[in-house]
Amino acid sequence: MVEYDLVIVGAGPGGSIAAKIGAEKGLKTIFIERGRVSGEKNSSGCGLGPRMWRDFPELMKELTPETCPSLRTCEIYVLRWIDMNGRMRGMQGFTPSNSVSYDPARKWHTKNVYRSEFDPWLAKFATDAGAELKTSTLVTDLMKDDKGKVIGVKTDKGEEIRGKIVIGADGVLSVVARKSGLQVKWPKDQVTIVPQYDFSCDKAKVDKYIDNMADNLWFGANFPGAYQVFFDEGMHLGLGNWLASFTEGRKSPLAYLNMVLEVPEMKRILELVDAKPREIQSHLLPWTSEPCPTQTDNVMLVGDAAGFPCPLEAEGIYPAMITARLAAETAVEAISNGDTSKSALKRYEERWRKSSVGIEFEGGRSLQEIWRATIFNPETMKWFVPFYHEAMGAFADWSEPHIVRFKQIFEAIRNVYLPKLQPLMMKYVLPLLSDVLEEDISILPMLEGLMKQMRPKRKGG
Template structure:
C-alpha cells in the first residue's frame, strides 16, 4: 500500500496549487485526477482575476502571451446589454479598469479569459515540476478509515488503497471527500446553481475587429436570468446560472438558453464574428453566502468542495487557489507538529477568514440577496430594465431641449419610487451596512432618508 504525507483529490486549480505547495514544503505528495489530463472534464473556460497575479506572482509571471495558453484574451473592457420584454436592445454600456484600483494588472484589464483545457494542465505542470506525483484517469470512490473511524487515505476505482496523513478535498461541488468524510452530504436547493452554456468557435480576426478591447459581457432581460458572455482568442461561450430551487419552480434551463441565443443583437454578434456552436455544456457550482464545514480529522476541503466560490458571481478559480494554499500551509505545520486533528485544523478557518476570500464572504449574504432580487428576479427586471435605461440613457436623445428632457425623465422616474425605495431598504441598505461596517452610524441616517422619500399611503375613506 502506497503512503504519502499529502493526498490531494482533484487536479483543478485548487488541487494543483495544493500539490505544488505540498511538494515544495517537502511533503510526499500525490494528486489524483479522474480525467485523462487535468482540465479535460471542465466546462469551457474561465475568467482569471488580477488577484491571481497579485497573490501568485512567480506562478503567473509567464502566463501572458504564453504559447501553451493560446485561448487567452484580456478583458480591457466589460460590456453589458439590457433588453426589454420584446428583446429590443434598450441599453448597452462598457467599462474598463477604474482609476481607484491599486496594482498591476488590475490597472490594465479587468479579467483574463482562458479555456480551462489550457489553464489546468499548465498549472498542473508546476505541481509535477515541484515533485508531486500526478495520477490521472483515476477516480477516488471511497476513503480509508482507521480503527477510530478517522480518515487515513483513499480508495480508487482501480482498487488501489493509498494511505496519507492528510487528505485535501479539491474534487469540486459533488465532492466525494466531503460526502464520505461527513462534512457535507448534500447541497440545499438554494446553495447550488446549475449552469448551462453553449461554447462557440469564432474567427479571431473578426473577434478583434468587432469587440476591440472587450472580452466579457453581461446580458440582462425580463424573461431570462442574467447571462454571461466570455470571448476567448478563437471562440466564446454564453451561459447563465440560477439557484437550483428556482428552476424547480420555473422552466427547463435550456428554454432560457434558447431565449438568449435568439435575441437579435446576440445573433448579430455571432454573424459578425462568424461564431458557430461547437458544444453544449452544463455544470454545477456552489453559490452560497457561507462556506460549509471545511475540515475534520485529517481532512481539509478547498475551493468548490467547501462552497468557496464568490457569493456574487460564483467565480471559483481564485478562491480555490487561495484556499488550497492556506490549507496546505496549515497541513504542513500540523504534520510537523504530529497533530492533524480537527481542532488543529481550526487554524485553516482562521487563515481563510482573514484572506481576500474571507473578506468576500463578510458581505456574502447581502451581495447574494441583492443579486437574487435584481438580475435573477424576472419580475423585478420588468421595472429595473426601463428604470436603468431612463437613468442612464434617456438624457441623450434629441426629442426635446435637454432641460425639458430632464424634466420628463424626472417625471418618469417618480413612477418607480414605490418599487425602488422598498427595494433599496430591503437589499441596498443591508449591503451598505456590510460595506461601511466601521462607520455604522451612517446606516440609520441613510435608511431614515429613504423612508422619508417614500410616498405616503392614502387612507381608505369609510363611506
C-alpha cells in the same frame, strides 16, 4: 498499500496548487484526477482576475499566449440591458477603476483562457515540484481507521492510497466532503446549474469587432443574468441561477439560454465574429453565502468542494487556489508537528477567514440577497430594466428641451418606479451598504430620509 504524507483528490487549480506547495515543502504528495488529463472534466473556459497575478506572481508571469494560446485580455467589460421583448434598452462599458490599488488591476479586468489549456499548464508546476499525478482514476470512498478517522482514499480500480492528510479538491460533488461528513448534500438554494454554449470564432473578426471588450454581461427581463466571454479564437455564452429557482415551474436552464441566443443584439454579435456552436456544456457550482465546514480529523476541503466560489458571481478559480495554498501550508505544519487532528487543522479555517476569500464572505449574505432580488428575479427585472433605461437615457433624449425631459423622467421615476424601488433599497441595498461601511453607517439614515421625501404623496394626505 502505497503511503503518502499528502493525498489530494482533484487536479484542477486547487488540487494543483496544493500539490505544488506540498511537494515543494518536502511532503510525499500525490494528486488524483478522474480525467485523462487535468482540465478534461470541467467547464470550457474562465476569466482570471488580477488578484491571481498579485498573489501568485512567480506563477502567473509564466501564463502567456505561448503557454495558453486561447488567452485574451479583457480591458473593458460591457453590460447590456434587455427588455421583455428582447430589445436592448441600454449598454455600458467599463475600464478598470482609478481607485484600485495595484497593477495589473489598473490595466485590465480579466485574462480569459480555456480550462483545457490552463489546468494542465498549472498541474505541470506541481509535477515539476515532485508531486505525483495519477490520472484516469476516480476516488470512490475514504479509508478510515477503527475510530472512524480518515487515513486515505479508495479508487475505482480497487486501490487503497494511504495519506496522513487528505485534501478534497474534487468540486461541488466532492466525494471527500460527502464521505468525511463535512458536507453531505448541498441544499437547492446553495447550488447553481450553469448551461453554456461554446463557439468557434474567426480570430481576425474577434480582434476587429470585440478586441479587448471580452467580458459581456446580459441582464434581461426574461432570463437570469447571462455572461459572454471571448477567448483568442472562441467564445462561450452561459447563464445560471440557483437550482431551487428552476424547480418552481419556470423554464429549464437551457430554455433560458436559448432565449439569450434569440436576442437580436446577440445574433448581431455572433454574426460579426462568425461564431459557430461546437459544444453544449452544463455543470453545477456551489453558490452560497457561507462555505461549509472545511476541516475535520486528517481532512481539509478547498475550492468548490467547500463552497468557496465568490458569493456574488460564483467565480471559483481564485478562491480554489488561495484556499489550496492555505490548506497545504497548514498540512505541512500539522505533519511536522505530528498532529493532524481537527483541532490542529482549525488553523486552516483561521487562515482562510483572514484571507481575501474569507473577507469576500463577510458580506456574502447581503451580496447574494441583492443579486437574488434583482438580476436573478424575473418579476423585479420586468420593471427594473425599463426603470434603468428611463433613469439613464435622459441625456441622449432630444424629444423635448432637456429640462422638460428631466422633469418628465423624474416624475415617471417618482410615480411609477419609486414605490417599487424603495422597498428594494430598504430590504437589500441598505444592508449591503451597512456591510461595506461597517462602523461608518451615518449615511444610512440620510439615504432613508431622502427616499421617504421622494415618495409620492397620497391624495388627500
